[in-house]
Amino acid sequence: MDVESLRYVLTLAEELHFGRSARRHFLDAGAFSRRVQRLEHDLGARLFDRTSRRVTLTAAGERVVAHARTVLAALDRLPEVATARDGADGVLRVGVLGFGVADRWPALRDVVTAAAPGVRLVHAELDMDDQYDAVRRGDLDVGLVQHFGGVDGLDFRTVLRTPAVVVAPADSPLADAPALTADDVADQAWLRLSAAHPRFRDWIGPAGVGGSGTAIRHPAAIPTAVATTGLLGLHGAAAARFFPRPDVRFVPFDGPPVEVAVVTRAADCRPEVAAFREAATAVAS
Known part of the structure; x- marks a missing residue:
């Protein structure tokens, strides 16, 4: 296992396309694919499902990508850490x-x-x-x-x-509700929020961790992701003032506060x- 292969996996998780991913690293698609396959072999798990039409992350791939981001971010910060003056x-x-x-x-x-x-x-x-x-x-x-x-x-x-809110597309039937409960949103489709900390899953509640798309890691991105996908997101009420968008609504929710x-x-x-x-x-x- 090597650091550069981890970077290739993160790129492929973003692009979900071998050709585009390889070009970002100035490799041909075959060499790029072999490096990813070698890492899968080293880890003993398939990270991507491949068909002739699409590439998708497996459950193991989702977990590895989340940890790889943390590992690579820590490595990239080593020069800064080494020169810090405490x-x-x-x-x-x-x-x-x-x-x-x-x-x-x-x-x-x-x-x-x-x-x-x-x-x-x-x-x-x-x-x-x-x-x-x-x-x-x-x-x-x-x-x-x-x-x-x-x-x-x-x-x-x-x-x-700050109280919890559901971030909903402005054209959603839920957007004009005075407030929402867990039952109101039980069957809705949600953004997938990154959840490295196990207790985060308890706070997410009905949103779970099995939502659609790439996991959102930055709270500021949630309203834009909702507007882009039409899925629901979860946030704190203060987000309505700090991350406003005309195409989403922040609806009070009876979940745990932020x-x-x-x-x-x-x-x-x-x-x-x-x-x-x-x-x-x-x-x-």
């Missing part, structure tokens, strides 16, 4: 999932900068797969994440709770990091 320069690398703390950002920043004068915040985008691991590995100092419960080695401070938390490494006692924890508590109250 906050000695007053910089905090802050990863944000989706809308983060929504309209509480000014208050959060004010408390952090008052408690740690001179600190400089650097933004990084998180996705649903790496939102915890990026902090745990030390790639980031602080994360604004969707909280599903405790994780060993990490400290969580809840900042915001809970946003500040996450840091539990053993990280730097004053700048402690300031973020204090800010989370202050802003939440």
